[in-house]
Amino acid sequence: MADARMMVRRQAGARLWLSAFWLGLVALAALFAPLIAPHDPLAQDLFLGRMPPFWVAGAEPGYWLGTDSLGRDVLSRLIYGARIALTVALVAGAATCVLGAGLGLMAGYMRGWVDTVISRFIDIWMAFPPVLFSILLIAVMGPGLISIIIAIVIIDWTRFARVIRAEAMGQGAMDYVASARVAGRGRISTMLTEILPNVLPTIVVLLTLEMGIAVIIEAILSFVNLSIPTDDATWGGMISEGRVSIHQAWWVLVFPLIALFLTVLAFSQLGEGLKDRYDPVLR
Amino acid sequence: MNYLELKGLSARIMRQNHPLLRSVSLALAPGEVRGLVGESGAGKSMIGKAVLGILPKAVELTGGEIWLDGQDLQRLSARDRRHRIGQSCALIPQDPLTALNPSRRIAPQITDRLVDILGWERARAVTRAEELLHEVRIEDPARVMRAYPHELSGGMRQRILIASAFAAEPKLIVADEPTTALDVTVQKQILKLIKDMQARHGTAILFVTHDLGVVSKVCNRLSVLYGGMVVEDNDIDSFFAGPRHPYSRALLAATPKYTDPGASLTPVPDSVIAGVRGEIEAFDQRQAHV
Amino acid sequence: MGRLLTTLITLLGVAVVVFVVIRVVPGNPIAMMLPPGATEADIARLNALYGFDKSIPQQFFIWLGGVVQGDFGTSITARQPVTGMVLGRLPATLELSVMALVMACVMGGAMALWGTRRRETKTEAAIDVANGMALSVPDFLWGLLLILGFGVLWPVFHISGRVTPSLELPFTTNFYLFESLIRLRFDLWADIVSHMFLPALALAIPLSAIIGQLLKQSLKETMHLDYVTLARTRGYGETHVILREALRNAILPTLTLVGVQFTFLIGGTVIIERLFSYEGLGNMAIEAVTNRDLPLIQGIVILFALIFTGVNLVVDLLYAVLNPRLRHG
Ligand SMILES: Nc1ncnc2c1ncn2[C@@H]1O[C@H](COP(=O)(O)OP(=O)(O)OP(=O)(O)O)[C@@H](O)[C@H]1O
Ligand SMILES: [Mg+2]
Numbered sequence: 001m002a003d004a005r006m007m008v009r010r011q012a013g014a015r016l017w018l019s020a021f022w023l024g025l026v027a028l029a030a031l032f033a034p035l036i037a038p039h040d041p042l043a044q045d046l047f048l049g050r051m052p053p054f055w056v057a058g059a060e061p062g063y064w065l066g067t068d069s070l071g072r073d074v075l076s077r078l079i080y081g082a083r084i085a086l087t088v089a090l091v092a093g094a095a096t097c098v099l100g101a102g103l104g105l106m107a108g109y110m111r112g113w114v115d116t117v118i119s120r121f122i123d124i125w126m127a128f129p130p131v132l133f134s135i136l137l138i139a140v141m142g143p144g145l146i147s148i149i150i151a152i153v154i155i156d157w158t159r160f161a162r163v164i165r166a167e168a169m170g171q172g173a174m175d176y177v178a179s180a181r182v183a184g185r186g187r188i189s190t191m192l193t194e195i196l197p198n199v200l201p202t203i204v205v206l207l208t209l210e211m212g213i214a215v216i217i218e219a220i221l222s223f224v225n226l227s228i229p230t231d232d233a234t235w236g237g238m239i240s241e242g243r244v245s246i247h248q249a250w251w252v253l254v255f256p257l258i259a260l261f262l263t264v265l266a267f268s269q270l271g272e273g274l275k276d277r278y279d280p281v282l283r
Numbered sequence: 284m285n286y287l288e289l290k291g292l293s294a295r296i297m298r299q300n301h302p303l304l305r306s307v308s309l310a311l312a313p314g315e316v317r318g319l320v321g322e323s324g325a326g327k328s329m330i331g332k333a334v335l336g337i338l339p340k341a342v343e344l345t346g347g348e349i350w351l352d353g354q355d356l357q358r359l360s361a362r363d364r365r366h367r368i369g370q371s372c373a374l375i376p377q378d379p380l381t382a383l384n385p386s387r388r389i390a391p392q393i394t395d396r397l398v399d400i401l402g403w404e405r406a407r408a409v410t411r412a413e414e415l416l417h418e419v420r421i422e423d424p425a426r427v428m429r430a431y432p433h434e435l436s437g438g439m440r441q442r443i444l445i446a447s448a449f450a451a452e453p454k455l456i457v458a459d460e461p462t463t464a465l466d467v468t469v470q471k472q473i474l475k476l477i478k479d480m481q482a483r484h485g486t487a488i489l490f491v492t493h494d495l496g497v498v499s500k501v502c503n504r505l506s507v508l509y510g511g512m513v514v515e516d517n518d519i520d521s522f523f524a525g526p527r528h529p530y531s532r533a534l535l536a537a538t539p540k541y542t543d544p545g546a547s548l549t550p551v552p553d554s555v556i557a558g559v560r561g562e563i564e565a566f567d568q569r570q571a572h573v
Numbered sequence: 574m575g576r577l578l579t580t581l582i583t584l585l586g587v588a589v590v591v592f593v594v595i596r597v598v599p600g601n602p603i604a605m606m607l608p609p610g611a612t613e614a615d616i617a618r619l620n621a622l623y624g625f626d627k628s629i630p631q632q633f634f635i636w637l638g639g640v641v642q643g644d645f646g647t648s649i650t651a652r653q654p655v656t657g658m659v660l661g662r663l664p665a666t667l668e669l670s671v672m673a674l675v676m677a678c679v680m681g682g683a684m685a686l687w688g689t690r691r692r693e694t695k696t697e698a699a700i701d702v703a704n705g706m707a708l709s710v711p712d713f714l715w716g717l718l719l720i721l722g723f724g725v726l727w728p729v730f731h732i733s734g735r736v737t738p739s740l741e742l743p744f745t746t747n748f749y750l751f752e753s754l755i756r757l758r759f760d761l762w763a764d765i766v767s768h769m770f771l772p773a774l775a776l777a778i779p780l781s782a783i784i785g786q787l788l789k790q791s792l793k794e795t796m797h798l799d800y801v802t803l804a805r806t807r808g809y810g811e812t813h814v815i816l817r818e819a820l821r822n823a824i825l826p827t828l829t830l831v832g833v834q835f836t837f838l839i840g841g842t843v844i845i846e847r848l849f850s851y852e853g854l855g856n857m858a859i860e861a862v863t864n865r866d867l868p869l870i871q872g873i874v875i876l877f878a879l880i881f882t883g884v885n886l887v888v889d890l891l892y893a894v895l896n897p898r899l900r901h902g
Pocket of ligand 1: 303321322323324325326327328330339341342493
């Protein structure tokens with residue numbers, strides 16, 4: 001018994017570190033993209049179209065991971081793609097968190113009509129297919145980084161709101177909250193000083209998970225050609241192109257797919273790891 | 284010839300040096316009812332579970348033998364052991380509310396074993412089950428057979444579990460505090476029922492309880508347990524005439540007399556506890572030096 | 574009854590939100606439809622035709638009036654009634670979703686049973702890790718991986734379309750999978766399954782992990798209960814005890830969750846259909862969005878919302894049927 005638990009602990013630790021390591025790598029690539037990228041990610045060279053990666057016969061020296069159909073360097077596009085992926089993850093994740101957790105806290109703590117209204121909105125939102133909703137929003141707002149971020153916030157705030165609402169309700173029923181109120185503190189102040197710190201671990205976990213989801217949504221939107229003007233380097237856009245030329249140039253699909261896969265996995269494993277470690281409620 | 288015999292049975296929590304059973308020996312002749320008494324945590328249920336092969340995963344047997352009907356159970360394969368126990372033993376559990384599967388009707392819960400393990404025809408098993416329900420004084424057996432557990436009262440459910448235990452005509456029944464979860468008036472009926480059924484079917488019963496009053500009514504013999512160790516093994520008459528072990532004596536003194544419910548309870552004195560603790564330590568030390 | 578009312582309110586809310594989102598934001602769908610040389614008068618005429626010249630609330634009530642009668646308006650790009658177009662595509666999406674659900678239940682159930690049978694061993698730990706992976710990665714990525722694996726590296730399944738285009742289809746409905754079975758056309762059935770397998774699997778993997786985890790957990794809890802122990806003393810082996818005594822009770826908590834998760838799965842068909850060029854509602858939805866075909870978008874979104882709320886109702890019913898306590902209580 002004890003041994004098994006130790007094993008799980010250790011695995012959880014390894015999971016956390018591996019995830020953090022990969023995300024650190026992606027962050028570095030994003031930060032120093034202009035320094036690391038061997039080529040201009042937008043530079044086309046039609047004579048160098050669909051060159052395979054370096055270990056395959058016929059590779060073009062200098063283009064380590066090959067080129068796409070327009071002769072753009074896959075590695076450089078991958079590195080620049082990390083910029084957009086991480087920007088979306090951080091900004092959209094944080095904004096979703098603030099909106100969703102804020103509404104969830106209010107609904108769960110204030111109850112009454114506030115809760116009724118917010119809960120009704122959550123119900124309505126749950127009846128939307130999220131991908132379709134986000135595509136719709138982008139189509140309406142027009143492509144671009146800002147649109148993507150807004151779309152993610154609009155479709156995903158319920159993810160925070162539902163969980164935090166339930167938790168705030170539980171916390172609100174506890175004695176220490178009542179005693180804070182009795183001591184004459186205002187509702188908002190009690191909410192922020194007594195409830196918020198107690199749901200903070202949950203928020204952090206959800207935030208980590210949300211960042212992974214944001215990366216995926218961005219990729220999906222780029223994939224359906226709705227996110228960023230098409231020649232900008234995004235992983236989803238690269239995947240979209242790779243899907244078309246999959247039989248001629250598999251590497252155009254495979255490398256961004258690996259990057260996306262690992263990043264999403266890392267965010268979610270980081271979230272799960274944090275959950276196991278710090279959050280008794282979600283566990 | 285004993286039907287059940289435990290020879291020096293020892294058990295502990297897996298990989299921990301914390302004994303739960305300390306060389307427990309006891310025997311049960313066919314048709315005999317043996318009480319197993321002791322305070323909470325003494326290991327009474329553990330003995331019953333060991334006999335029936337349902338020890339928790341975290342508990343392992345470290346020594347001793349369990350003989351059932353002239354056969355050493357531990358020599359059998361897991362599958363054979365399970366079948367042997369299924370054919371010849373039964374359990375009357377403590378809590379009738381949790382011992383019936385809430386999503387299945389009563390009928391299959393009684394007849395399954397008769398059909399699957401004993402190989403009866405389904406129709407014969409159903410008739411038998413209804414007979415038994417009638418025997419435990421359930422008014423409308425046919426209706427009860429079709430009911431789900433939540434439609435029945437606790438007393439009814441315990442009757443059903445008793446009927447189910449006797450249905451396969453087992454030679455041995457382990458009754459683990461079969462009345463503790465019921466309210467007092469029902470307790471008496473159920474006790475009487477178990478006793479009657481036992482007399483009629485001639486089944487040997489290992490009767491786990493911490494109530495010496497109950498023991499005096501249904502048992503022929505008893506074993507007193509402390510810390511997983513049998514401190515006294517006696518027949519009923521001589522036990523109630525005068526227990527041999529100081530701990531048993533204190534236990535008996537601590538039990539309110541049925542004849543005199545108003546008498547004050549005397550807790551087991553510390554000196555007596557210290558005495559048995561000493562015995563246990565001595566036992567553990569002997570074990571360690573073997 | 575209260576359930577039905579909240580469902581209606583939710584649906585109405587969805588309709589309002591979609592309506593508002595589409596219309597409040599600038600960008601004239603009519604302008605996109607017309608050739609470059611069109612005059613103001615042309616635009617006005619088309620606007621009037623589609624009702625875009627009225628105020629948004631007016632448009633909404635006109636549209637709602639139609640919806641109540643089953644009329645979702647006319648698609649701008651296809652110039653056909655939305656209802657017909659949408660219903661024509663619905664079977665494809667339903668078949669895909671149900672297939673995925675079945676696969677998820679089979680895979681998740683197998684994982685849960687196997688993990689319970691081998692609980693507290695290395696096998697269980699391995700199953701947990703696999704489930705964790707399957708859960709962390711969304712259907713979109715599984716789809717891409719499956720395309721790579723079974724479409725390209727080892728091409729055993731089709732990776733695009735719903736059926737091989739050159740085949741003659743004798744079908745009267747759009748439930749190809751179902752109808753090919755009914756007509757005993759196993760050749761067609763095999764072709765359809767081979768097209769559907771990978772997209773359905775991509776949708777099923779995350780759900781199967783959820784089912785596997787939750788069912789295993791509740792099975793393990795159930796295995797400690799008294800009636801399970803009692804069954805053991807009756808001579809039954811572990812597998813039998815899990816299947817006959819524990820499973821039914823353990824399934825109930827899983828079921829509610831599977832309902833919610835199934836709606837997520839249906840939502841996932843949008844992108845998965847796109848990925849596999851599968852001709853269902855999702856693919857149509859994306860086209861409608863790119864073409865700014867407002868009536869079509871509205872119709873599809875409402876239909877999805879209907880399916881979502883319908884699934885939730887069905888799950889509640891199923892729960893009541895499976896739980897004897899509710900059935901007779
Ligand atoms: N699953 C388990 N894992 C580890 N230890 C256990 C487990 N179940 C019981 N024990 C321990 O075994 C000892 C004996 O338990 P047992 O259930 O036999 O007591 P008991 O005499 O039946 O008491 P009670 O009158 O409360 O039923 C106790 O100390 C208990 O803590
Ligand atoms: Mg006990």
